[in-house]
Amino acid sequence: MLYTKVTHGSRDQVATVTIENNQASVVISLFGGHVLSFQPKTDNRERLWMSSLAQFDKRKPIRGGIPVCWPWFAAAPQDFTDEFGELPAHGYVRTCDWQVVHIQESVDATTVTLTPLIEAQNNLLPNLHVELELVIAKTLTVRLRTTNSGASRSYYAALHSYFAVSDIHHTELHDLTSPYIDKLQNWAQCPAPSPYCFTSETDRIHLSATPSVTITSGEASTVVNSHGHDSLVVWNPWQDRCKEMIDMSDDSYLTMLCVETARTQANVITQNETHILEQVIR
Ligand SMILES: O=P(O)(O)OC[C@H]1O[C@@H](O)[C@H](O)[C@@H](O)[C@@H]1O
Numbered sequence: 001m002l003y004t005k006v007t008h009g010s011r012d013q014v015a016t017v018t019i020e021n022n023q024a025s026v027v028i029s030l031f032g033g034h035v036l037s038f039q040p041k042t043d044n045r046e047r048l049w050m051s052s053l054a055q056f057d058k059r060k061p062i063r064g065g066i067p068v069c070w071p072w073f074a075a076a077p078q079d080f081t082d083e084f085g086e087l088p089a090h091g092y093v094r095t096c097d098w099q100v101v102h103i104q105e106s107v108d109a110t111t112v113t114l115t116p117l118i119e120a121q122n123n124l125l126p127n128l129h130v131e132l133e134l135v136i137a138k139t140l141t142v143r144l145r146t147t148n149s150g151a152s153r154s155y156y157a158a159l160h161s162y163f164a165v166s167d168i169h170h171t172e173l174h175d176l177t178s179p180y181i182d183k184l185q186n187w188a189q190c191p192a193p194s195p196y197c198f199t200s201e202t203d204r205i206h207l208s209a210t211p212s213v214t215i216t217s218g219e220a221s222t223v224v225n226s227h228g229h230d231s232l233v234v235w236n237p238w239q240d241r242c243k244e245m246i247d248m249s250d251d252s253y254l255t256m257l258c259v260e261t262a263r264t265q266a267n268v269i270t271q272n273e274t275h276i277l278e279q280v281i282r
Contacts, residue, residue, distance in 0.1 A: 004110045012056035033098035035066040049164040049256040061094040063247040071155035109137035144277045148269040158262035165217035178208035201238035225280040226261035233260035
C-alpha cells in the first residue's frame with residue numbers, strides 16, 4: 001500500500017483495524033463491522049462519539065461510533081417476530097464478527113470492504129447478503145449494500161451514528177424540517193422544531209429522505225449526507241435514561257447526538273436487486 005497504513009490491534013476482546021491515509025484516520029471494530037472513530041486530517045477533529053463505558057467484551061453492541069442495524073431497526077417488526085419469535089433490537093449484525101475482504105487505495109481515498117461472518121443458526125435471512133464499504137477520504141462514506149438472491153422480502157436497516165458534540169445544550173440540527181413521529185409520545189406526529197435544539201430525551205423518526213443535515217455545536221459543524229434512506233432518526237437518551245444504561249455514564253448525553261440514516265419502513269427487495277444505504281460524514 002502506497003498511501004495507506006493498515007494497523008491491526010484490539011480493544012479488550014474486540015479486534016480492530018486502523019486505516020490511515022493522507023486524508024484521514026479511521027478505526028474499525030471487526031465486532032459489528034463498526035466504525036469506532038473518524039478523524040479527517042483537515043482539522044483532526046473526532047467526528048464520532050464513543051462512550052467512556054462502552055463494552056468491548058463482544059457480549060453487547062458497542063455504545064458509540066457507527067453501529068450497523070440490519071436486517072431490522074429498533075424492536076424487531078412483527079413480520080419478523082411472527083416468522084422467527086423473540087429477537088434482539090436493531091438486528092443481529094452489530095453483534096457478529098466481520099472480516100475485511102478488500103482494501104483498495106487511490107491517491108486520495110482508501111476503500112475498505114467488510115462482510116459479516118453470520119453463524120448459520122443466526123442467519124435468519126440466508127438469501128439477503130450484506131456488505132459494508134467504507135470510503136476513507138476527506139469525508140467518510142459508509143455504504144451498506146444489501147443484495148437479495150432469493151424471493152422478494154422486506155427488511156430494514158440503519159447506520160446508527162453517534163456524533164460527538166461539545167455540549168448538547170448548545171447543539172443545533174440544521175436542515176431537518178420534516179415532521180417526525182415521536183417514540184416518547186406514543187408515536188404522535190409532530191412538526192420539526194425550529195430551531196432544532198435539545199432540552200430533553202429525544203427519540204424521533206423523521207419519515208422523509210432528507211439528503212443533508214448539519215450538526216452545529218459550539219464552533220464545530222459536522223455535515224451528514226444520506227442516500228438510499230426513507231428516514232432520519234434523531235436520538236439522545238438524556239440523563240435519566242443514561243442512568244439506566246450500564247454502558248453510558250450519567251452525564252454522557254451531554255456530548256453525543258445520534259443522527260441515523262435509516263430504512264425504517266418495510267422495504268421490499270426483489271430477487272437480484274441491490275439496495276444501498278449510505279451516509280457521508282464531513
Ligand atoms: O440501546 P440500543 O439498542 O443500542 O438502542 C439505542 C436507541 O437507538 C435508537 O435508534 C432508537 O430510536 C432508541 O429507541 C434506542 O433506545
